[in-house]
Amino acid sequence: MRISAPxxxxxxxxxxAIHLGVIAFAVxxxxxxxxxxxxxxLMLLILGSWFVLGRWWGIGYCPLSDWHSKLKAAAGGGRPAGSYIHQVLTTLLRRTVDATAVDxxxxxxxxALTALSIALNVKAWLA
Known part of the structure; x- marks a missing residue:
């Protein structure tokens, strides 16, 4: 099914906007x-998506990236290569970025952010 340009x-x-908002909140x-x-x-949901859902859809699976890829396909575009973060960095930097390094x-x-979040939350719970 194709969708209109607007x-x-x-x-x-x-x-x-949603994807960048999730990334910003994660950081x-x-x-x-x-x-x-x-x-x-959020961090536990992200890791759960990557490694639990990833058992069925591939390690690193992200529902937002999946929906975005399906949207691009419905508009007549191909499935983007690499992760969403890789795509954003490639677009922003206007040059090829090593996908493996980005991943x-x-x-x-x-x-690291999950470990930090766990430590800060445990500290608050024990205070």
Missing amino acids: VYALLNGLLH WGWVSPALRPAHLA RLTLYGTL
Whole structure:
């Protein structure tokens, strides 16, 4: 099923905003003590998606990326190569970026942010 250009533009922009918002909260959500429980929940959902859902759809599976790819396909485009973060960096930097390096940095950063979130939440729960 093909979708019209205006509908694609609206949905594409909406998915970009949601995806970038999730990424921004994953990176910075731990800063506010009031948001730390929500941040920890998000980090666990991300890791669960990557490694639990990933058992069926491939390690690193992200429903937002999947929906975005399906939207692009419905608009007549192909499935983008690499992760969403890789696509954004390639677009922003206007040059080829090593997809494997981006995926590794994304994984290590996510694990570090999850560990930080766990530590901050446990500290608050024990206080």
